[in-house]
Amino acid sequence: MEGxxxxxxxxxxxxxGLWANREVSFKVFSGEVLxxxxxxxxxxxxxxxxxxxxxxxxxxxxxxAGQDITGWPPDKVCRAxxxxxxxxxxVFRGLSVFENVLIGxxxxxxxxxxxxxxxxxxxxxxxxxxxxxELVDGxxxxxxxxxxxxxxxxxxxxxxxxxxxxxxLNPKERQEAVELVRxxxxxxxxxxxxxxxxxxxxxxxxxxxxxxxxxxxxxxxxPEEVVKDPEVIKAYLGERYAAGFxxxxxx
Amino acid sequence: xxxxxxxxxxxxxxxxxxxxxxxxxxxxxxxGVMDIVNFAHGEFLMLAMFTAFWLYALxxxxxxxxxxxxxxxxxxxxxxxxxxxxxxxxxxPMLAQIFCTFGLSVFxxxxxxxxxxxxxxxxxxxxxxxxxxxxxxxxxxxxVTAALGAVAATGAVYLLIYRTELGxxxxxxxxxxxxxxxxGIDTEKMFTxxxxxxxxxxxxxxxxxxxxYYIYPEVGTIFALTSYVVVALGGFGSVTGAxxxxxxxxxxQVVSGFFSPAFKMVVVYLVYLAVILIRPQGLxxxx
Amino acid sequence: xxxxxxxxxxxxxxxxxxxxxxxxxxxxxxxxxFLYAMMGLAWNIIGGYAGQVxxxxxxxxxxxxxxxxxxxxxxxxxxxxxMALGALNAVVVSLVLGYPCFRVRGHYFAxxxxxxxxxxxxxxxxxxxxxxxxxIYVPILPESFVNLQFHRSKAPYYYIALGMxxxxxxxxxxxxxxxxGYYFRAIRADQDAARxxxxxxxxxxxxxxxxTAAITSLGGSFYAMYVLYIDPTSVFxxxxxxxxxxxxxxxxxxxxxxxxxGSVILISLSEGTRVLLGGTGRALDVAIYGLxxxxxxxxxxxxxxxxxRALRQPKAREVKVGxxxx
Numbered sequence: 020m021e022g023x024x025x026x027x028x029x030x031x032x033x034x035x036g037l038w039a040n041r042e043v044s045f046k047v048f049s050g051e052v053l054x055x056x057x058x059x060x061x062x063x064x065x066x067x068x069x070x071x072x073x074x075x076x077x078x079x080x081x082x083x084a085g086q087d088i089t090g091w092p093p094d095k096v097c098r099a100x101x102x103x104x105x106x107x108x109x110v111f112r113g114l115s116v117f118e119n120v121l122i123g124x125x126x127x128x129x130x131x132x133x134x135x136x137x138x139x140x141x142x143x144x145x146x147x148x149x150x151x152x153e154l155v156d157g158x159x160x161x162x163x164x165x166x167x168x169x170x171x172x173x174x175x176x177x178x179x180x181x182x183x184x185x186x187x188l189n190p191k192e193r194q195e196a197v198e199l200v201r202x203x204x205x206x207x208x209x210x211x212x213x214x215x216x217x218x219x220x221x222x223x224x225x226x227x228x229x230x231x232x233x234x235x236x237x238x239x240x241x242p243e244e245v246v247k248d249p250e251v252i253k254a255y256l257g258e259r260y261a262a263g264f265x266x267x268x269x270x
Numbered sequence: 271x272x273x274x275x276x277x278x279x280x281x282x283x284x285x286x287x288x289x290x291x292x293x294x295x296x297x298x299x300x301x302g303v304m305d306i307v308n309f310a311h312g313e314f315l316m317l318a319m320f321t322a323f324w325l326y327a328l329x330x331x332x333x334x335x336x337x338x339x340x341x342x343x344x345x346x347x348x349x350x351x352x353x354x355x356x357x358x359x360x361x362x363p364m365l366a367q368i369f370c371t372f373g374l375s376v377f378x379x380x381x382x383x384x385x386x387x388x389x390x391x392x393x394x395x396x397x398x399x400x401x402x403x404x405x406x407x408x409x410x411x412x413x414v415t416a417a418l419g420a421v422a423a424t425g426a427v428y429l430l431i432y433r434t435e436l437g438x439x440x441x442x443x444x445x446x447x448x449x450x451x452x453x454g455i456d457t458e459k460m461f462t463x464x465x466x467x468x469x470x471x472x473x474x475x476x477x478x479x480x481x482x483y484y485i486y487p488e489v490g491t492i493f494a495l496t497s498y499v500v501v502a503l504g505g506f507g508s509v510t511g512a513x514x515x516x517x518x519x520x521x522x523q524v525v526s527g528f529f530s531p532a533f534k535m536v537v538v539y540l541v542y543l544a545v546i547l548i549r550p551q552g553l554x555x556x557x
Numbered sequence: 558x559x560x561x562x563x564x565x566x567x568x569x570x571x572x573x574x575x576x577x578x579x580x581x582x583x584x585x586x587x588x589x590x591f592l593y594a595m596m597g598l599a600w601n602i603i604g605g606y607a608g609q610v611x612x613x614x615x616x617x618x619x620x621x622x623x624x625x626x627x628x629x630x631x632x633x634x635x636x637x638x639x640m641a642l643g644a645l646n647a648v649v650v651s652l653v654l655g656y657p658c659f660r661v662r663g664h665y666f667a668x669x670x671x672x673x674x675x676x677x678x679x680x681x682x683x684x685x686x687x688x689x690x691x692x693i694y695v696p697i698l699p700e701s702f703v704n705l706q707f708h709r710s711k712a713p714y715y716y717i718a719l720g721m722x723x724x725x726x727x728x729x730x731x732x733x734x735x736x737x738g739y740y741f742r743a744i745r746a747d748q749d750a751a752r753x754x755x756x757x758x759x760x761x762x763x764x765x766x767x768x769t770a771a772i773t774s775l776g777g778s779f780y781a782m783y784v785l786y787i788d789p790t791s792v793f794x795x796x797x798x799x800x801x802x803x804x805x806x807x808x809x810x811x812x813x814x815x816x817x818x819g820s821v822i823l824i825s826l827s828e829g830t831r832v833l834l835g836g837t838g839r840a841l842d843v844a845i846y847g848l849x850x851x852x853x854x855x856x857x858x859x860x861x862x863x864x865x866r867a868l869r870q871p872k873a874r875e876v877k878v879g880x881x882x883x
Contacts, residue, residue, distance in 0.1 A: 071753060097755035105753075111746035122743045125736045126755040134736070174754055307664045358855045364663045368610045369806060369854040376799060377847025383840035495675065498668045532683040539672040546665055547657040 022085060024049045024210050025070070025101075025178055030079035032062075032069055039065040041234040042079065047178065052204055052211045054225035054242070056218075058254055061231040063214040064106055067180055071103050072096040084177070098126065102176035104167045106183050106214075110155040117142065117151045119166050123173030137173060144206075145169040145199060161192040168199070172207070179203065181213040185220050193220055200224055222246070230254070277407045279528055280521065285413050287520020288420040289475055293493055294500040294512035295427055296471030302444040302507030303464035306356065309371040312494025313378035314469050318344050318476020319485045320382065323391050326480070332397035333480040337419065340477040341470050348469025352462050360461075375490075382487035391485040398481070412482035423474045424513060427467065431509055440464065444507060492535065496523070499542040505555025514553060571719060575712040584711040588783070590824045591718040592776050595725045597804035597816025599772035602729075604802070605811035606738060607765035608745025609659070610667040613674030614773045614801045617647040619792035620677070621774030622781040623687055626695045636705035640778040647774035648767045650677075659762040670798075678793035692788025695781055705782040714783050721779065725772055729813045741765050742811075773801070796843065800827070803846050806853060809862030818862060 023046035032040040039062040047053045055063050068074040070081055072093040081089045083099055091099070102123075111119050120141055124134040142151050145165050150158060155166055164184055171179060181200070185193050197220055203209045215221040221228070222242040230238040230245060232254040238245050245251055293315060300308045308314075321343060322336040331339075351374065359370050398415050401408045431437040442450040443460040451457050483489070500519045504511025522541060527534035545552060575584055596614065603611050624643035628634040634642075654673050658666040682690045698704040707713040732738035740761050743751040748758055781787050804823055809815025823846070830842035857863060 073749065073752075092757075093749070093752035094755050094757045097753055103753055105750070109747050109750040111743055111750065113746060114742060118739065118742075122739050122751075122756075123754050125739060129736050131734060131736060131739075170754065307668070309667075355851065355855060362854070363608075365604070365608060365610055365810065366854040368664070368667055369850050372612065373847045373850030373852075373854060375847070377844055377851065380840045380843035380847060384844055495668075495672055498672075502665065502668075532679065536676050536679055539676050542672060543654075543657055543669065546661055546669070550661040550665070 023047060023082075024084060025212065026080075026082040027066075027070070028080040028082065030066070030069060030076045030081060032065055032074060032076050038062075038234045040069065040076070040231075043231065043234070043236050044079075045229050045236060045239055047210060047212050049177075049210050050204070050208065051226040052200065052213065052224055054221045054228040055212060055214045055231065056216070056221060056228060057231035057237075060233075061254075062234040063231055064182060065234075066231070067103060067182055067214065070096075071101060071180065097174055097176070100175075100177035101180065102171035102174045102178075103180035104164070104171055104182055104184060106186070108160065108163045108167055110163050110166050110170070112156045113154065115152055115154055116147055116158070116162075116166050119155055120147075120169045120173050123170035126174045134173075141169045141173055144202070145172075146195070160187045161189075161196075164188070164196070165199070172203070172209070176209065178210045178212065181211060181215075183214055183216060185215060185217045193217070196220075197224060274407050277405050278409075279524055281404065281407070281409065282413070283521035283524035284517055285409065285417040285520070286524065287517035288417040288424070289479060289516075290493075290496055290500055290520050291513045291516025292420040292424050292471050292475045292478075294497040294504065294516050295424055295509055296468035296475075297497050298501045298504065298507055298509060298512045299427070299431075299440075299471070300464050300468040301501065303440055304356070304360075304461055306367050306371070307498075308468065309368065309494075310351070310375035310378060311468075311472060311497060312490025312492075313375045313382075314344055314347060314472045314490070315476045315479070315493050316382060316485075316487060316490035317347065317378065318473045319480045319483070319489060320386065320391075322477040322480035323393060323485045326393050327391075333393055333477050334397055334415065334419075336480070337474050337477040340473040341423075342473070344473025344476070345466045345470035347473075348465035348467070349462050351469070352465040356461070356465065357458075375494075379487055379490065386487065388487060392483075393480055393485075396481045410482060416478035416481055419478045420475060423471060427471060428509055428513075430467070436463070495535075496538060499538055499545075501552075502542055502545050502550075503552050505552030508552070508554035511552055511554035572716075575710075575715045579710075579712075581711050584715050586824060586828055588711065588715055588718045589828075590820050591715075591722045592779065593800060593804050593824055594817045594820035595718075595722045596773050596776045596801045597808065597820055598722075598725045598729050598813065599769045599776075600801050600805045601811065601813075601816055602732070602741070602772075603762075603765045603769040604805060605815075606732065606741035606745060607762055608741075609663060609762055609766070611670045611766070611769065612667050612802060613670035613672075613795075613798045614769070615793050615795065615797035616650065616670070616674045616677050617770040617773040618777035618780070618797055619681065619787075619789070620647045620650060621777030621779075622787045622792045623681065623693075623777075624774075625778040626693055626781045626787055627687060629698075630693065630696050635703065636778065636782050637703070640775055643774045643778045644771040647770040651766045651770035652763055655763045655766045656759075659759045659766075671795075674793065674795060674798055678789050681789045681793065688788070690789060692786065692791070695785045695787070697785070705779075706785070714779075718779065721775065726813060726817075728772075733813070737761070737764065745811075799843070799846065803850060807849060807860055809860030812860070812862045815860050815862045819860070 025047040027044050029042040029044050030040055031038065031042055043066060057063055065074065069076045072091050072095065075090050080087060083101060088096055088099060111122065117138060121134055121138045124137040128134040128137055142148055145168060147165055147169060150162055155163060184196055188196060200211060203211060225242055227240060228242050228245045229236060230251050237250045237254060238248045297308060297311050300306065318340040321340050322333040325331040325336045325339060326333060355370055355374065359367050396412050398411045400411050402411045402414055431440060439455045440460055440463065442453065442455060443457055447457055496519060500512060500515040503518060504515030519538060523534055523538055526537035574587065578584065600611065600614060603609050621643035624646050625636050625639035628639040628642060629636055654669055658669045681687055687693060698706045700707050700709065740756050743756060744758050744761055751758055777792060780792065800823060804819035805816045807823060808817065808819025827842055853860060
């Protein structure tokens with residue numbers, strides 16, 4: 020089996036006296052979808068920020084395709100092949116959907132013509148054609164999230180970090196998003212690391228799951244194993260339920 | 271460089287440094303609580319100086335007593351600035367925020383020029399005129415008084431921020447606006463107060479400066495630029511930083527003024543660039 | 558189609574203007590309008606596109622003016638070469654200032670630009686080689702295009718200024734379609750999102766600022782050859798920086814038509830108050846500028862162009878919510 024695409028080695032990050040991430044280690048393998056879950060405040064977004072260079076870890080290493088990218092600035096990380104979406108959607112206001120995705124495409128396609136071609140393809144793929152020429156400012160959140168996703172994809176990443184894509188979406192929109200992620204994996208061969216709260220979505224999508232609680236990794240493995248892990252149940256529902264509860268979320 | 275000369279330079283630097291500190295405390299307070307740089311800070315100072323001057327020229331009130339008028343007056347100006355302008359751009363992009371206070375600065379400066387002309391005025395016979403001997407060297411009594419006044423005012427603000435309930439509320443708002451609101455703090459009141467106190471500091475400083483400094487419409491610019499440097503050096507949002515920074519810049523300015531009067535401000539600005547390059551958060555800055 | 562026709566007519570009108578109106582003063586006003594429109598468009602690159610507020614562009618105006626004048630005086634160097642070298646100087650200075658500032662928050666940069674303006678003005682005022690506070694007279698040369706000097710009529714200056722403006726307009730139009738322009742706008746819209754897309758924001762801010770500095774300095778070089786006398790007060794004046802910002806902001810930050818519209822309005826206002834109110838009027842028109850800037854920042858940060866757009870298309874963007882994807 021080939022080496023991991025992304026490897027975290029004892030990554031730690033503290034804010035003042037609080038450990039947001041504490042010696043977190045895990046691997047992400049090429050072609051898989053890895054789910055990252057944990058109760059609120061578990062340090063998931065901090066971890067994303069550390070991986071993508073927005074924050075510097077206090078200790079530990081991040082290896083991407085064998086290369087040490089610890090402490091690299093965000094733009095360098097993106098050029099290396101990691102793209103991300105943000106928990107609170109950050110599309111470029113004042114620009115159209117097309118332009119937003121185009122800016123992503125310009126990374127590996129400096130000539131606007133080639134970039135525009137790639138942009139058109141991605142807009143088709145992500146179903147954004149009806150809104151392509153509209154300004155993102157007034158669009159519904161589900162569409163904005165898709166724009167952010169298409170834009171991240173336009174940078175041609177090997178690894179895509181998705182930060183709570185499902186938040187704020189209604190069940191139908193969620194279904195569409197799940198479909199999209201599935202296609203990312205099957206058609207575009209993009210490896211995905213996704214943070215998610217919505218269990219019904221995460222579990223079926225993920226090949227493997229990593230669970231964080233209070234900054235520490237408490238479980239790792241296949242979804243069906245993780246939901247039965249007593250530590251995980253305790254983290255989510257408290258001590259009381261750990262003993263008597265079969266598994267999480269009725270899955 | 272004789273010992274006397276050294277004392278002269280160092281003490282002069284500290285004296286004006288205290289005034290810089292007071293001005294900068296006002297600026298840093300506004301920035302700390304609102305996250306907005308008041309580009310009109312210098313013009314607030316200029317207004318205070320002119321107020322003190324006119325009170326002197328028309329009613330014979332010495333600037334030392336005008337402190338009691340200028341402080342509250344500028345407090346009011348600060349409050350009005352917030353209520354009429356700043357409140358509306360709290361969540362606007364940085365471009366709009368910068369332009370708003372920048373526009374105010376331009377407006378006040380040119381209004382002053384239109385109303386009172388560009389000429390230099392001064393309070394020719396201050397109450398506490400003359401010289402005083404310290405450490406075997408002579409200093410202007412107005413300068414020393416101004417420094418003492420500035421120390422008193424800075425001390426008062428310091429106590430307000432760090433030793434009162436109100437001050438704690440201000441600190442909380444500057445730390446994290448949303449959490450402060452959730453904790454029941456009236457953030458609108460905090461903002462208004464920040465502007466009021468911030469401008470009030472400058473009001474006191476202006477009256478004190480009027481005792482010995484030239485008064486003219488452009489006078490605010492130089493003090494404003496100096497206080498930006500002080501705040502950057504001390505750390506945006508830090509009152510302690512404004513005090514320490516003020517003293518350092520006061521010293522830097524007087525020392526370089528000694529070697530080259532024309533270029534003394536150049537040295538101060540170079541300090542600014544150095545701060546940004548080496549330690550952008552300043553000495554006591556939060557980030 | 559109508560648009561092109563309208564623009565064509567406008568261009569024709571502008572080209573014919575000096576022939577129809579042979580009085581020097583109106584030509585002078587038009588030259589000022591072109592000059593400030595050009596510098597407003599330059600400001601637009603760093604301020605409108607990249608979103609970094611520069612409040613001291615007079616620095617580069619002055620650098621352009623002095624470089625051209627000094628090189629002509631000392632080395633008999635053609636003003637056109639002087640212009641190019643002035644732009645080079647401006648670029649170097651902008652990079653030196655920009656580099657520390659662009660790594661930190663926007664306020665630092667804004668303050669630094671004001672500070673730089675003061676520093677450079679002070680240096681030139683105290684530097685004997687460039688004439689100190691007295692300034693220098695630009696050597697008088699025989700009238701010709703190559704010498705960039707004309708003594709009998711302002712018309713050639715008019716055409717050169719118009720030509721420079723058109724070039725800068727074309728540059729702006731090119732930018733709006735190029736990778737550079739898109740990256741600038743991404744930085745302005747959301748710096749962190751831009752970084753996450755592989756954009757080195759410091760590098761691009763520096764490029765934007767260098768472009769602004771270069772073009773502004775071209776304006777200064779032109780000014781030196783037009784007025785034939787320069788001193789620190791006339792070329793490093795804060796009022797120049799202010800006017801450039803206003804022109805861009807009033808008209809519409811980030812648009813091509815904005816600075817042009819802004820220039821027309823503000824130069825007319827400036828000249829108008831000067832003519833009507835004489836000396837004291839100067840401060841009053843600046844006071845009005847201040848009010849305008851405040852008003853714009855609070856009411857319509859997008860400037861007048863946005864107002865016009867809103868007037869023409871009251872229902873410009875109707876977002877159809879709830880449409881199913883195809």
